[in-house]
Amino acid sequence: MVRSESVSSGPGLLLALVLGPAVNGCGTDMNSMRVLQSMTVTPAVADAAKSPGGEVQYTATGTFSRSPSPAVVPFVEPYTGSWTVSNPAIATISQSGLAQCVPGASGTVDVKAIASANSAGMGAMSIAVTAMAKLTCP
Numbered sequence: 001m002v003r004s005e006s007v008s009s010g011p012g013l014l015l016a017l018v019l020g021p022a023v024n025g026c027g028t029d030m031n032s033m034r035v036l037q038s039m040t041v042t043p044a045v046a047d048a049a050k051s052p053g054g055e056v057q058y059t060a061t062g063t064f065s066r067s068p069s070p071a072v073v074p075f076v077e078p079y080t081g082s083w084t085v086s087n088p089a090i091a092t093i094s095q096s097g098l099a100q101c102v103p104g105a106s107g108t109v110d111v112k113a114i115a116s117a118n119s120a121g122m123g124a125m126s127i128a129v130t131a132m133a134k135l136t137c138p
Contacts (some may be wrong), residue, residue, distance in 0.1 A: 035065040039073060039131035041113050048091070048101045049138040056135060058083065058097040060113040073115055081115035090137050101137035108136045 039062045046056040060081075062073040073081065083093045090107045093099040099111055111133045 036062045036073065036115055036129050037065055038063045039113055039115060039129050041111060041131045041133040043133065045134045045136075046099075047136045047138075048099070049136075054101045054137070056099045058093070058099060058111055058113070058133060060097065060115070060131060062115065062129070073113070081113065084112045084114065085135070086110040086112070091135055099135050101135075106137050108134055111135050 039060050042059050042061065043056070046058075048054040048056055060073040061070050063070050083095060083097050083099075085091045085093050085099065086109045087107065089102060090105045091099055091101050091109045091111075093111060097113070113131045115129045
């Protein structure tokens with residue numbers, strides 16, 4: 001049960017004190033949610049010339065507020081998120097994290113994993129957690 005008390009001190013000042021478990025607007029106990037706090041992308045640096053077919057598989061690993069942590073963050077339902085590259089004229093990346101150099105293109109691109117709200121599953125709360133890596137195309 002949540003008990004709240006309001007204290008007023010002078011015109012226009014209102015302080016609300018909530019006692020009991022933390023709840024969000026939907027009545028869900030926020031202490032029981034698994035929140036994505038940070039991510040890393042592996043490999044952090046890759047050279048596509050050293051990979052079979054010029055493809056590099058990236059993986060996003062997240063640190064969560066509850067077990068299991070760390071854990072892989074897949075960007076498929078019920079998770080939300082995406083993979084992007086800084087220059088699609090040099091390389092492309094699938095939503096499974098598989099990057100490939102564009103034939104004839106060369107240079108280095110940033111590979112970015114972005115996880116949005118609810119990326120840690122049902123009932124989770126996180127706001128645009130990102131992680132980056134580098135990919136060099138021959």
